[in-house]
Amino acid sequence: MKALSKKRRHPLAAVALLLFGLLITGSLYTAAGNISEAKAAETTAASQTDVDEGQKLFVANCATCHGMRAEGSDSGPSLIGVGAASVDFQVGTGRMPMQMQGPQAQAKPAQFDDKQISQLAAYVASLGAGPAIPDEEYLDTTQGDAAHGGTVFRVNCAMCHNAAAAGGALTRGKFAPTLTGVSEKHIYEAMATGPQNMPVFNDSNITPDEKRDVITFLKTIEANGSAGGAALGSLGPVAEGLFTWTAGLGIIIAFTIWLTSRPS
Amino acid sequence: MTTTNEYQATTSTGRIANFVDSRVGASAIVKEFGRKIFPDHWSFMFGEVAMYTFVLLLLSGTFLTFFFDPSMAHVVYDGSYVPMKGIGMSTAMSSTMEISFDVRGGLFMRQVHHWSALLFVASLSVHMLRVFFTGAFRRPRELNWVVGGVLLIMGLAAGFTGYSLPDDLLSGNGLRIIDGVMKALPIVGTYLSMFFFGGEFPGEHVIPRLYSLHIMIVPAVIILLIVIHLFMVVTHKHTQYPGPGRTNDNVVGFPVGPVYAAKAGGFFFIVFGIVAFIAGLFQINPVWNYGPYDPSPVSAGTQPDWYIGFVDGALRLMPGVLGNFSFEWHIPFPWGTNTLVLSVLLPALVPAGALFAVMFAWPWIERWVTKDNREHHLLDRPRNAPFRTAMGVAGVIFYSVMWAAASSDLIATHFHVALNDVTYWLRALFFIGPILGFWLTRRICLSLQRKDREIVLHGREAGIIQMSPEGGFSEKHEEIDVYKRYLLTNFVDRQYIPAEPDAAGHVSRKEKRRAMISKFFFEDRVAPVTPSELEAAHAAHGHHEVEGDKQDSIEK
Numbered sequence: 001m002k003a004l005s006k007k008r009r010h011p012l013a014a015v016a017l018l019l020f021g022l023l024i025t026g027s028l029y030t031a032a033g034n035i036s037e038a039k040a041a042e043t044t045a046a047s048q049t050d051v052d053e054g055q056k057l058f059v060a061n062c063a064t065c066h067g068m069r070a071e072g073s074d075s076g077p078s079l080i081g082v083g084a085a086s087v088d089f090q091v092g093t094g095r096m097p098m099q100m101q102g103p104q105a106q107a108k109p110a111q112f113d114d115k116q117i118s119q120l121a122a123y124v125a126s127l128g129a130g131p132a133i134p135d136e137e138y139l140d141t142t143q144g145d146a147a148h149g150g151t152v153f154r155v156n157c158a159m160c161h162n163a164a165a166a167g168g169a170l171t172r173g174k175f176a177p178t179l180t181g182v183s184e185k186h187i188y189e190a191m192a193t194g195p196q197n198m199p200v201f202n203d204s205n206i207t208p209d210e211k212r213d214v215i216t217f218l219k220t221i222e223a224n225g226s227a228g229g230a231a232l233g234s235l236g237p238v239a240e241g242l243f244t245w246t247a248g249l250g251i252i253i254a255f256t257i258w259l260t261s262r263p264s
Numbered sequence: 265m266t267t268t269n270e271y272q273a274t275t276s277t278g279r280i281a282n283f284v285d286s287r288v289g290a291s292a293i294v295k296e297f298g299r300k301i302f303p304d305h306w307s308f309m310f311g312e313v314a315m316y317t318f319v320l321l322l323l324s325g326t327f328l329t330f331f332f333d334p335s336m337a338h339v340v341y342d343g344s345y346v347p348m349k350g351i352g353m354s355t356a357m358s359s360t361m362e363i364s365f366d367v368r369g370g371l372f373m374r375q376v377h378h379w380s381a382l383l384f385v386a387s388l389s390v391h392m393l394r395v396f397f398t399g400a401f402r403r404p405r406e407l408n409w410v411v412g413g414v415l416l417i418m419g420l421a422a423g424f425t426g427y428s429l430p431d432d433l434l435s436g437n438g439l440r441i442i443d444g445v446m447k448a449l450p451i452v453g454t455y456l457s458m459f460f461f462g463g464e465f466p467g468e469h470v471i472p473r474l475y476s477l478h479i480m481i482v483p484a485v486i487i488l489l490i491v492i493h494l495f496m497v498v499t500h501k502h503t504q505y506p507g508p509g510r511t512n513d514n515v516v517g518f519p520v521g522p523v524y525a526a527k528a529g530g531f532f533f534i535v536f537g538i539v540a541f542i543a544g545l546f547q548i549n550p551v552w553n554y555g556p557y558d559p560s561p562v563s564a565g566t567q568p569d570w571y572i573g574f575v576d577g578a579l580r581l582m583p584g585v586l587g588n589f590s591f592e593w594h595i596p597f598p599w600g601t602n603t604l605v606l607s608v609l610l611p612a613l614v615p616a617g618a619l620f621a622v623m624f625a626w627p628w629i630e631r632w633v634t635k636d637n638r639e640h641h642l643l644d645r646p647r648n649a650p651f652r653t654a655m656g657v658a659g660v661i662f663y664s665v666m667w668a669a670a671s672s673d674l675i676a677t678h679f680h681v682a683l684n685d686v687t688y689w690l691r692a693l694f695f696i697g698p699i700l701g702f703w704l705t706r707r708i709c710l711s712l713q714r715k716d717r718e719i720v721l722h723g724r725e726a727g728i729i730q731m732s733p734e735g736g737f738s739e740k741h742e743e744i745d746v747y748k749r750y751l752l753t754n755f756v757d758r759q760y761i762p763a764e765p766d767a768a769g770h771v772s773r774k775e776k777r778r779a780m781i782s783k784f785f786f787e788d789r790v791a792p793v794t795p796s797e798l799e800a801a802h803a804a805h806g807h808h809e810v811e812g813d814k815q816d817s818i819e820k
Contacts, residue, residue: 103682146347154433154555158563163433164553168564169673173682176564220347221553227364228371228547236434238671240548241570244382248542249390252313252383255534256306259527 032204047122054123057116061097070127075101082193083130084121089189091117093182095196103173104196131192131202138208139184144216152206153214160198164234165218170197180222184215298521303504307398310391312528315490316535317384321422324377325479331367333359334429334475336468345552353431353556356471360430360551375543381426382548383539385419385571392416396626396656398643400503402636406627408496413624415489418482420571425478427549427569431471434549436557437566439470441579448608466559506642506754508747513641567670577669578611581691615666619659626655633781634758647716648755650709651785657705658698665693706788713790716752719744720793721801753793760786 007013059068065076072078079086090096094108112120121133137143154163160176162168167178174197179187191211194200206214225231232239273279285291302308335355341348343358344365353361363370392412395401401409428435443465446457462469501515510516518524554563568576584591584607591607622629630652631637646653668675669690676683723741730740744752763779765771 147349147351150347150555151351154558154561154563158561160564162565163555163563164550166565167677169676169683171682172684173676173680175677217347224347226547226550227552228375228550229545231547231550234550234553235674236565237549237567237569237573238565238674240378240382241573243542243546244379244386244570248379248383248538249386251538252387252535253306255531255538256309256313259309259531259534260304260306262304 050119050122051126052123053116054119054121054126057112057120058123061111062120065098070124079124079127081128081130082124084125084133085131085189086193086195087121087124088117088133089186089193089195091120093186104175107177131189134185134188134192134208134211138212139188139215140212141184141216141219144212146213146217146220148210149213149215149217152210153217156201156206157214162234162236164221164231166234179218182218184219187215187218188212294521297498298519298525300498300501300520301515301517302502302520302524303515303517305505307394308502309531310387310394312531313387313535314384314391316532317380317387317539318486318490319532320380320536320539321377321384322483324373324380325483327373328363328377329479331359331363331370332356332429332475334472336431336466336471341556348552348555351556354471356429356431357551357556360432364552372543375546375548376539377426378548379543379546380539381423382570385416385423388416388419389571393656393660397646397653398503398505399640399649399652400643401627402640403627403631404500404639405496405503406631408493408500409627410624411489411493411496413620415486415493417620418486418489422478422482422486423569423571425474425482427572428474429471429478430549430551431557432551433554433557433561433563434551434566436466436559437562438568438572439466440559441576444608445612448605448612450602450604466557501641503641503643506645506751508750510642512639515641565673570667573670574663574666575612575616577666577672577690578615579608580672581666581669581687581694582607582611583691615662619663622659633778633785635761636756636758640756644756647709647712649758650706650713650789651758653709654702654706658702661697661701662694665690665697669694710788710790717790717793720749720752721797753798755792757789757792758786759789 058066058070062070062076062079065073066079067073067076070079087096090105091112092110094110095105097111098105099108110117124130125132153165157165160168160170161179162176165179168176170176176198182190188211190198191201191206191214192203201211226234232243271282273282333355337355338352339355339358341351341353341358341361343349343361345361348361360374363374365371395409395412424438428439443457443461446460447453449456457465460470460473461467462473502517504510504515504517507516518527567573582591591605591610593604593606594601595604644652646656669687672686672690673683675681675686723743726740726742728740729737731737761779761782763771763775766775
C-alpha cells in the first residue's frame with residue numbers, strides 16, 4: 001500500500017487513474033447491457049428453414065430499400081441487430097412494407113400472415129442480436145398493476161401519446177398514434193424497439209414488469225370506456241370547447257328562435 | 265284619507281295576501297315592472313342564457329363544495345377507480361376523484377358545473393358580439409358596455425380559478441404557465457410568483473387560495489355586476505331593431521307580466537334541461553385520465569378551457585428567436601445580468617391587453633370619430649354600419665387566429681398537416697387576417713347596402729321571365745311593401761366629417777387625426793334612398809311598363 005501511495009505524484013498517475021475509471025465504467029455498462037441483450041439471444045431459437053424462408057421473403061419484399069443483405073441503402077436503414085421484435089412490430093402492424101415515403105410509416109392492414117412474419121423475423125434476428133418477441137408472461141394483463149402502469153405511462157409516454165392514449169402531434173407531419181386497439185404484443189415491441197420517432201425504452205429503462213404494467217393500464221382504460229359519457233375523442237378541452245360552440249350553442253339558438261317566433 | 269276605498273278581501277287567502285301586500289307594496293312593484301316592455305328577438309336572449317347558466321353554476325357549485333376539499337396535503341388514493349389506486353396525490357385531487365366515482369350523482373354535478381361554465385362564457389361572448397355588431401353600446405349604454413366587459417373578464421377569472429382546483433396534471437400545467445408569465449415580469453416577477461404560490465411553484469397554498477377566490481370573491485363580484493347590469497337595462501329600457509312603428513322613443517314588444525315572465529321562466533328550465541342533457545351524455549374534464557399533478561410530465565393535447573385558449577395560442581405562436589434576433593434579452597446591470605423574456609411577456613400580455621383595451625374604449629372611439637352624441641335606442645343592422653362591422657370582424661379574426669393556435673397540434677393530427685406549417689400559417693394570419701377581414705367585410709357590407717338600394721328602387725326579382733313582342737327577355741320586378749321599404753331606407757347615414765376648426769378658429773392636431781380616421785371609415789358609403797330618388801325611380805318604371813304590364817302602370 002505504501003508503495004502505491006508513494007507513486008501518487010507520478011506524472012502518469014492521472015492517466016492510469018483515468019484508464020482505470022474508464023475500464024470499470026465500460027465493464028459495468030457492458031454487463032448491464034448484456035442483461036437485456038442476453039434474453040434476446042435466448043429466445044431466437046428459430047429453425048434454419050424458417051431463416052431460409054424468411055430470407056426469400058426479405059429479398060422479394062424488403063431488399064429494394066433495406067438492401068440484399070439488410071445492410072441498408074439510401075432509402076432504408078440497416079436491419080442488422082434490430083431484432084425479431086422490430087420486424088414483428090413493423091410488419092405485423094402493416095407499417096412495413098411501407099405504403100409510401102413520408103414523414104413516418106403509417107399503419108395499414110398487415111400484408112403477411114403470422115407464419116411469414118415469424119419467418120421474416122427469424123431471418124432478421126439471425127443477422128445480429130436484438131430485442132426478441134416478448135414472452136407471453138410479459139403480455140399477461142392479469143399479472144400487471146394498472147395504477148403503477150398509469151404513473152409510468154404519464155411520465156414516459158403521455159407527452160406524445162396523450163394522457164388517455166388518444167395520440168398527438170409531433171413536428172413536421174410526424175405524429176404519435178392512438179394506442180386504442182393496439183395488441184399487447186405490439187405495445188411491448190414498440191417500447192422495446194422504438195419504431196419511427198419513438199425513443200427506445202429498453203429493459204434497464206422500463207423493466208419488462210413495468211412494460212406489462214403500462215400494457216395493463218392501457219388495456220384497463222380501454223376496457224373501462226369513459227366514465228362520464230361520450231369521450232369526444234379524449235382530446236381534452238379543445239373538443240369540449242368545440243362541442244360547446246357548435247352543439248351547445250346550436251341547441252340553445254334553436255330554442256331562442258322557437259321562443260321568439262310568432263305565427264305569421 | 266279614509267278607508268272608503270280600502271280593498272276588503274272575501275276569502276282567507278285573499279286576506280292574507282292583502283295583509284302582506286299592504287305592508288310590502290308588492291302590487292305596486294308588479295304594476296311598475298310587470299308593465300315593462302321587452303322586445304322579442306332571438307338574438308336578445310344570449311344575456312339571459314348567460315344569467316341562467318350562472319344560476320346553474322351557483323347551484324351545482326354549491327353541491328360540489330359539500331364534498332370538495334381544497335387542501336394540498338398529500339394522501340394516497342384509495343377510492344373505487346382502479347387505475348389510480350395507491351397513487352399519491354393531493355387531497356384536492358383525491359376529493360375530486362371521490363366526487364366523480366364515490367359520491368352519488370357527483371360526476372353528473374361536476375359535469376353540469378363544467379359544461380355550464382363553458383356555456384356561460386360562450387353565451388356571454390355571443391351576447392357581447394350581438395351588442396357590438398348592432399351598436400347597442402351607444403349612448404346612453406356606454407357604461408353598461410363596460411360593466412359587461414368587466415363581467416366577461418370576471419367570467420374568465422371564475423373559469424380559470426375553477427379549472428385549476430382539482431389539482432390534476434392538466435390544470436397544473438396551466439398554473440405552470442401562469443407561474444412562467446408571472447416570473448417573466450421584470451423586477452416584481454419572482455416576488456409575485458412567490459407570494460401567489462406561497463413559496464416555490466407549486467407549493468402547498470395555491471389551491472386553497474384559488475378556492476377562496478373561486479367560491480367567494482369572484483362569484484360575489486359577478487353577482488354585483490349582474491345586478492348593476494340589469495339595473496341599467498331597466499333604466500335605459502331595452503334597445504330594439506328598427507321597423508315600422510319602432511322609434512327611438514318607444515319600445516315595441518311584450519310586457520314582463522305575464523307573457524315575458526312566463527317565457528323567460530320557461531327558458532331558464534330549457535337551458536337547465538339542455539345543460540343536464542349534455543352533462544348526462546358527454547364527458548368533460550376526465551381528471552382520472554390526466555392523473556395527479558406532478559411538475560415533470562406534460563401530456564400531449566394539453567390546452568386550457570376554450571376561453572383562455574387565445575392566450576395559450578398567442579404563446580404558442582410567438583417565436584423564441586427571429587433569425588439571429590433573440591427575444592430573450594440579457595440586460596447587464598451594475599448588480600449583475602437581468603433577463604427579460606419577451607418571448608413570454610409579449611404574447612401573454614400584449615394581444616389580450618390590446619383586445620380588451622379597444623373593446624372597452626370602442627364606444628368612446630366611435631363617438632369621437634362620428635361626432636354622434638345622440639341617444640340611440642334603435643339598433644343598426646350590421647350592414648348599415650360597415651366600418652363597425654368590419655372592425656368587429658377584424659377583432660374576431662385576430663382573436664380566432666390565436667384561439668386556433670391553441671389547438672395547433674390537433675389541427676395538425678386531424679387534418680394531416682405538419683405542425684410547423686400550421687404555426688407558420690397562423691403567424692401570417694395573425695397579421696394579415698384582421699386586415700383582410702376588415703377589407704372584405706366592408707366590401708360585403710357596402711355591396712349588401714347597394715343591393716338594398718337596388719331592391720327599394722327597382723323592386724325585388726319576381727322570378728318571372730317575360731318575353732317582349734320584339735322577342736327580348738326581361739325579368740319582372742315586384743315592388744316591395746311599405747314596411748319592408750321603411751326598413752331598407754331608414755338607417756343612420758354616417759358621413760365623412762372633415763376636420764373642423766374650434767371656437768378660436770384653430771384646427772387641432774387631434775381633430776385632424778379624427779378627420780383622417782373618419783375619412784378612412786366613411787369615404788366609401790352607400791346613402792339610403794331619398795324620397796325624391798324613389799319618386800324618380802317609380803316614374804321611370806311607369807314609363808317602362810306602359811308597353812309591358814298595363815295593370816301595373818295604371819295602379820301608379
